[in-house]
Amino acid sequence: MESIKTHGYGASGSLLGGKTLEPMDFERPGPQADEVLIDILYCGVCHSDVHQVENDWNNTIYPCVPGHEIIGKVTFAGANVTKFKVGDTVGVGCMVDSCKSCEACQEGEEQFCLHPHGPTMTYNGYFIPDGSGYNTFGGYSNNIVVKEDFVLSIPKTLDISKAAPILCAGVTTYSPLKHAGIKAGDKVGVVGIGGLGHMAVMIAKAMGAEVTAITTKEEKRESALQLGAGAVLISEDKEAMAKYDRYFNFILVTIPDPFDITPYVSLLKRRGSLVTVGLLAPYKKPLNNMDVASQGRSIGGSLIGGVAETQEVLDFCAEHNIHPQVEMISIEEINDAYDKMKDEDVRFRYVIDNASLKK
Numbered sequence: 001m002e003s004i005k006t007h008g009y010g011a012s013g014s015l016l017g018g019k020t021l022e023p024m025d026f027e028r029p030g031p032q033a034d035e036v037l038i039d040i041l042y043c044g045v046c047h048s049d050v051h052q053v054e055n056d057w058n059n060t061i062y063p064c065v066p067g068h069e070i071i072g073k074v075t076f077a078g079a080n081v082t083k084f085k086v087g088d089t090v091g092v093g094c095m096v097d098s099c100k101s102c103e104a105c106q107e108g109e110e111q112f113c114l115h116p117h118g119p120t121m122t123y124n125g126y127f128i129p130d131g132s133g134y135n136t137f138g139g140y141s142n143n144i145v146v147k148e149d150f151v152l153s154i155p156k157t158l159d160i161s162k163a164a165p166i167l168c169a170g171v172t173t174y175s176p177l178k179h180a181g182i183k184a185g186d187k188v189g190v191v192g193i194g195g196l197g198h199m200a201v202m203i204a205k206a207m208g209a210e211v212t213a214i215t216t217k218e219e220k221r222e223s224a225l226q227l228g229a230g231a232v233l234i235s236e237d238k239e240a241m242a243k244y245d246r247y248f249n250f251i252l253v254t255i256p257d258p259f260d261i262t263p264y265v266s267l268l269k270r271r272g273s274l275v276t277v278g279l280l281a282p283y284k285k286p287l288n289n290m291d292v293a294s295q296g297r298s299i300g301g302s303l304i305g306g307v308a309e310t311q312e313v314l315d316f317c318a319e320h321n322i323h324p325q326v327e328m329i330s331i332e333e334i335n336d337a338y339d340k341m342k343d344e345d346v347r348f349r350y351v352i353d354n355a356s357l358k359k
Contacts, residue, residue: 001030001031001037001076002030003027003028003029003030004027004028004029004030004031004037004143004145005025005027006025006026006027006028006137006141006142006143007023007024007025007141007142007357008023008024008025008026008065008137008140008141008142008357009021009022009023009024009065009140009141009331009334009357010022010024010063010064010065010066010137010140011053011060011062011063011064011066012024012062012063013060013062013063013064020335021053021066021140021334021335021338024063024065026063026065026137028137028143028144028145029145030145031076031077031078031145032078033078033079033080033081034078034080034081034147034148034149035078035081035145035146035147035148036074036076036077036078036081036084036090036145036146036148036151037074037075037076037077037143037144037145038070038072038073038074038075038090038092038143038144038145038146038151039072039073039074039075039142039143040070040071040072040139040141040142040143040144040354040357041071041072041073041160041353041354041355042070042071042072042160042161042163042164042351042352042353042354043067043069043070043071043138043139043140043164043351043352043354044067044069044070044164044165044167044168044169044324044326044349044350044351044352045066045067045069045329045334045337045338045341045349045350045351045352046066046068046069046165046168046169046195047194047195047196047256047278047341048168048256048280049066049067049068049338050338050341050342051256051280052064052066052123052124053066053338057280057281059124059128059129060124061124061125061129061133061134061135063135063137064123064124065123065137065138065140065141066123066138066139066140067122067123067138067139067140067141067352068092068093068094068121068122068123068138068139068167068168069093069139069164069165069166069167069168069169069351070091070092070093070122070138070139070144070164070167071089071090071091071154071160071163071164071167072089072090072091072092072143072144072354073087073088073089073090074086074087074088074090075143077148078148081148082148083148083151083153084148084151084153088153089154089156089160090151090152090153090154091151091152091153091154091163091164091166091167091310091314092122092139092144092146092150092151092152092167093122093150093152093167093168093171093304093307093310094111094121094122094167094168094304095110095111095119095120095121095122095150095304095307096120096121096122096136096146096147096150097119097120097147097150098110098113098115098118098119098120099113099114099115099119100149102114102115108306108307108308108309109305109306109309110150110306110307111303111304111305111306112303113127116128116130117129117130120136121136122136122138122139122144123136123137123138123139124136124138139352139354140331140334140352141354141357142354142357142358149307150307152167152307152310152311152314153311153314154314155314155315155317155318156318157318157321158314158317158318158323159323161326161328161351161353162323162324162326162351163314163317163323163324164324164326164351165195165199165324165326165349165351166199166313166314166317166322166324167310167314168304169195169196169199169324169349170199170203170310170313170314170317170324171304171305171309171310171313172196172199172277172302172303172304172305173196173197173199173200173203173252173254173277174199174203174305174309174312174313174316175302175304175305175309175313176252176275176277176300176302177200177203177204177207177250177252178309178312179302180250180273180275182204182207182208182209182249182250183207183208183209184207184208184209185208185209185210186207186208186209186210186249186250187209187210187212187247187248187249187250187269188204188209188210188211188212188248188249188250188251188252189211189212189213189214189233189244189247189248189250189251189252189264189267190204190211190212190213190214190229190251190252190254191214191215191235191251191252191253191254191255191264192214192215192253192254192255192256192278193213193215193217193220193223193224193227194254194256194344194346194348195254195324195346195348195349196254196256196277196278197213197215197252197254198223198224198227198324198325198348198349199322199324200252200254201213201224201227201228201229202227202228202320202322203313203316203317203322204252205227205228205229206228206316206320206322209250210230211228211229211230212229212230212231212232212233212244212248213225213227213229213231213232213233214232214233214235214251214264215232215233215234215235216234216235216236217234217344218234220232221234223347227325235263235264241263241266241267244267245266245267246266246267246268246269246270246272246295247267247268247269248267248268248269248272249268249269249272249273250272250273250274250275251264251267251268251272251273251274251275252274252275252276252277253274253275253276253277253278253279254276254277254278255276255278255279256278256279257278257279257281258279258281258282258283258284259279259283259284260283260284260285261274261276261283261285261287261299262285262287262288262291265287265291265292265297265299266291268295268297269295270295270296270297271295271296271297271298272295272297272298273297273298273299273300274297274298274299274300275299275300275301275302276299276300276301276302277301277302277303287299324348324349324351325347325348325349326348326349326350326351327346327347327348327349327350327351328350328351328352328353329350329351329352329353330352330353330355330356331352331354331356331357332356334352337350
């Protein structure tokens with residue numbers, strides 16, 4: 001098939017330092033024998049989209065068309081495609097390719113691909129740009145071409161208008177909870193009740209954990225309890241924090257900006273673990289290792305999840321009737337949505353209804 005004409009929204013890099021998204025037309029290479037063409041119906045808006053558009057990590061390749069929480073319909077399947085057919089409802093997460101041959105890829109953890117440039121991300125090219133200018137364009141668009149090995153099946157019981165954030169926010173929180181072996185009776189703290197954190201509360205609850213939502217905002221108490229948290233801890237209340245000293249088996253921190261980790265470490269019981277998933281930058285203050293060593297605590301990080309694990313969390317959410325809490329917007333509202341995200345003025349997650357891109 002010849003190249004595919006695509007309409008989307010992206011940052012050119014020429015307006016306000018690339019911070020404004022505007023209509024953009026471009027072409028995608030036509031699908032090869034092992035690829036499918038997907039008509040995009042919905043795309044989640046991730047906080048990392050904002051970071052990437054604004055080049056906060058100093059690695060953005062412009063033009064930048066964000067979007068890595070994609071749900072759509074297959075409209076064409078290459079000759080060698082066996083897993084999907086035209087008409088299937090499918091998803092695409094954070095990656096669209098990897099080397100497939102390294103140890104990490106062979107073990108189903110493509111997000112840790114050991115190739116020098118890492119996996120190929122759904123947008124902004126390689127995980128580590130190699131200087132070639134190679135770029136990929138994401139789901140703020142009307143279509144996408146993806147290798148079938150990186151396409152996910154969407155369970156029929158999931159509401160496709162709400163499910164897109166599972167493809168990033170869902171797997172990003174599910175993976176560390178799964179690898180920590182969270183089970184019934186474990187005491188889990190979730191720090192930050194936003195796009196990632198609200199998914200973590202629901203998933204940990206479904207795993208059987210006793211979940212405490214930890215937030216700076218009293219106004220999030222009721223929402224956190226509705227999501228399934230058994231308690232809410234206001235982190236700026238020192239007296240309340242002291243009552244949770246050495247309490248949790250596991251703490252998942254979803255804060256996307258630099259923060260002081262020290263107050264949360266003291267909440268871990270002996271041999272407890274803390275994993276951060278929202279922050280891809282240094283902590284605001286150095287961590288005193290005595291706080292870690294004195295109770296045999298572990299501090300770690302986690303990065304999205306592999307393809308198999310992403311399918312796993314989709315199936316898990318379908319089984320437990322977990323749907324992200326979303327606010328639907330049109331693509332024309334995306335710049336306002338970014339402003340509200342930066343002001344923390346969003347109820348958990350925006351999802352773009354891509355219908356307006358097809359006009």
